[in-house]
Amino acid sequence: MFGLENDRQTLERQLLAIECKLANAEERSETNRYVKSWMKELKSVAYKADNVLDDFQYEALRRQSKSNESTSRMVLGYITRHSPLLFRFEMSRKLKNVLKKINKLVEEMNRCDLENSVNREERQNPWRQTHSKLDETTKIFGRDDDKEVVVKLLLDQQDQRRVQVLPIIGMGGLGKTTLAKMVYNDQGVHQHFKLKMWHCVSDNFDVIALLKSIIELAVNGRCDMPDTIELLRKQLEKVIGQNRFMLVLDDVWNEDESKWEDVLKPLLCSIGGSGSVILVTTRSQKVASIMQTLRPRKITCLNEQDSWEVFAQNAYSNGGQEEIELTSIGRCIVNKCRGLPLALRTMGGLLGSYQQVQEWKAIEESNISENVRGKYEIMSILKLSYKHxxxxxxxxxxxxxxxxxxxxxxxxxxxxxxxxxxxxxxxxxxxxxxxxxxxxxxxxxxxxxxxxxxxxxxxxxxxxxxxxxxxxxxxxKYVTDECASIEELTQQKALLKDVSHMQVTETELQLISGLCKGRTYLRTLLSPSEYYKDYKVLLQVSASLRALHCPLLQLSFARP
Ligand SMILES: Nc1ncnc2c1ncn2[C@@H]1O[C@H](COP(=O)(O)OP(=O)(O)O)[C@@H](O)[C@H]1O
Ligand SMILES: [Mg+2]
The missing domain is CATH 1.10.10.10 (Winged helix-like DNA-binding domain superfamily/Winged helix DNA-binding domain)
Structure with missing residues (x-):
């Protein structure tokens, strides 16, 4: 269009390349603040570029609809706001601008060897291995029923010839590993199974590594066999023999069905004595559905009383007084954890180290991810799900x-x-x-x-x-700064220029319009309940909108 076609095509190509770069850099930005700020810049340029391309599409549509108009109107068009000359001039400027910015960012990335430098940092962060031992100094609350059901299910399989697989499902930090440990260390289970093995899988669902580990666990020693599946299979059959075994596969993420069905299942599910079982813990129902032979046990969040107990066990463990005021703040913080043991334990431990009411209050008023322990001990665990x-x-x-x-x-x-x-x-x-x-x-x-x-x-x-x-x-909220509430904007916890998606009432919308003097980069605008009556304000903030939703009006549109 108008000789701008080359630039437009370059921009489209660059946008695709940016998408790939963003996908790659996303994970790495966590460990490197420089990559994070670079990525933010790149994203904002990508949005601008996207807007420019939209203008092209819009102009093409507008022309199509006008093509039937009379010659006099078309001549008029050349001296109005919609003049092709003006459009071309404006677009050429915008295109060049955005291409220049993209090139600068890509150059910067190449110059600083951004991708490789972050890889090095990542490698220093190995995943955490779990083991079967229960920490005897901390009490487990609210899981007795789960434990009883799982133990009974496992013992009930005694006449089954083939190995049965029972998954335990729940979000990160809910206590799946803890429940598996409770079952593993149960007296009845101990007597029922001749051989018990615990293997932490995490990201490493490698067949050879898994077989070797199981052999090592069974013989309590090293396995120095070559990496040949057939040899390992024979060895596995030999060391397990006809023993009734229980194998815990903790924290499984593998969603590759054929890896389980075609390779591991035939190897693992045809060995051992009758009644052998595999207990799998996972965050994903998909993983469970691939592996299960028994209906998975879904665990839920703790109730209010048990939540309080987990929290209090950690918060008051230093002999601190359960003062009335601290207790009431504690209750609010427990409420924020919504029954997630990981959060209850971490927040309890954090508050246990403070005895000042003001310190507790500060935690009460913030998001869990906003303090150091919340960020590193809770968010990093939940973030694993996001990474996958x-x-x-x-x-x-x-x-x-x-x-x-x-x-x-x-x-x-x-x-x-x-x-x-x-x-x-x-x-x-x-x-x-x-x-x-x-x-x-x-x-x-x-x-x-x-x-x-x-x-x-x-x-x-x-x-x-x-x-x-x-x-x-x-x-x-932790992984994106593109969504913010009006409070976060007014408290300057977020900047309007970074925000792309918002849910706001009409009054709040007026406030935003005032804050940004009519210019925002909002792409989504949601009205929570009422409709927006003041269309002028709406139009002022909607230059980049992709989605607008006003429930009562049933007005919702998407830009092409
Ligand atoms: N019912 C519970 N009572 C007390 N602490 C718990 C309970 N469940 C889990 N925890 C604690 O919460 C944290 C996370 O539990 P974990 O079993 O590792 O979760 P998951 O395996 O589901 O990610 C651990 O520190 C664990 O000791
Ligand atoms: Mg776990």
């Missing part, structure tokens, strides 16, 4: 930070918002909505979303709603 998502799913998940905590999300609306923002990529002939549904289901399966339920409405139509655990919300 595809780039596409990461974007869709991070976007959920736009909703307030405890918000009930509507599946269809969510998918529309993802689509409008271009988070979902086309794949073959699959419809984008269908792809959105798959992403939604995966987020549920991987415990990012919870309480999924169908709601039947008066006129017979059905919607699917779900919520997010508060700490998952913290995680979404």
């Amino acid at each position: 998502l595809s780039y596409e799913m990461k974007q869709c998940f991070a976007f959920l930070a736009v909703f307030p905590k405890d918000y009930e999300m509507d599946k269809d609306k969510l998918i529309q918002l993802w689509m409008a923002n271009g988070f979902i990529q086309e794949k073959g002939t699959m419809d984008l909505t269908r792809k959105g549904e798959i992403i939604f289901d995966e987020l549920v399966w991987r415990s990012f979303l919870q309480d999924k339920q169908e709601c039947k409405h008066r006129y017979g139509y059905v919607t699917v709603n779900c919520k997010m655990h508060d700490l998952m919300h913290d995680l979404a």
Whole structure:
């Protein structure tokens, strides 16, 4: 179009390249502040570039619709705001600007060997191995029923010829490993199984490593055999023999079905004496569905009383007084943890080291991810789940930070918002909505979303709603600074120039319009309940909008 075509095509190519770079840099930005700030800059340029391309599309559409107009109107067009000459001039300036910025950032990346430098840092962070020993100094609360059910299920398999697999599912920090340890150390279990083995899988679902480890656990010594599956298979059969065994595979992430079905299952599930079992812990329902032979045990968050006990055990362990004021602040903090033992334990421990009411109050008033222990001991564990998502799913998940905590999300609306923002990529002939549904289901399966339920409405139509655990919300906020509330803007915890997605009332919208003097880079604008009456304000902030949703008006549109 108008001789700008070359630049436009370059920009499109650059945008694709940026997407790849962002996907690669995302994980690394965690360990390196320089990469983080570089990435932020790149993202903002990518949005600007996207806006420029949108202007092209818009102009092309506008022309198409005007092509039937009379000659006099077309002549007029050359001296009005929509003049092709003006458009060309304006676009050329914008295109050059954005291309220059992109080139500068790419140059910077190459000059500083950004990608490799971060790889080195990452390697120093090995994953944590678990073991089967229970810490006897800390009490476990609220898991006796779970333990009883799991133990009974395992013992009930005594007549089964083939090895049975029982998964324990739940989000990170919910206590799956702890429950597996309780079962592993149970007296009845101890007497029932001739051989008990504990293997922490985590990211390493390598067949050879796994077989070797099981052999080593069975013989209590080293396995120096060559890396040949057939040899290892024979050795495994020899060392397990006809013993009834229990194998715990802790923290499994593998979603490659063929790796289990074709390789490991035939090797592991046909050995040992009758009644042998494998207990798997995982955050993902998908992993469970691949491996299970028994119905998985889903564990839930702790109730209020047990939550308090876990918290208090750590918060008051230094002999601190349970003063009335501290207790009431403690209750609020426990409430923030929403029954997640990892958070209760960490926050309890953190507060146990403070005795001043002001210090407790500061923690009460902040998000869990905002203090050092919350960030490193809770968010880093939850973040593991995030790391296992595809780039596409990461974007869709991070976007959920736009909703307030405890918000009930509507599946269809969510998918529309993802689509409008271009988070979902086309794949073959699959419809984008269908792809959105798959992403939604995966987020549920991987415990990012919870309480999924169908709601039947008066006129017979059905919607699917779900919520997010508060700490998952913290995680979404932690991984993106593109979503902010009006409070965060006014308290300057977020900057309007970085924010792309917001849910605001009309009054808040006026405030934003005032703050930004009519110019924002907002891409999503959601009205929580009422509709916006003042369209002037709406138009002022909507230059970059991809999605607008006003429920009562049923007004919702997406820019092409
Ligand atoms: N029911 C419980 N009572 C007390 N502490 C618990 C309980 N469940 C888990 N914890 C503690 O919470 C933390 C996370 O538990 P863990 O079993 O590692 O979670 P997961 O394996 O689900 O990620 C651990 O420090 C553990 O000791
Ligand atoms: Mg675990």
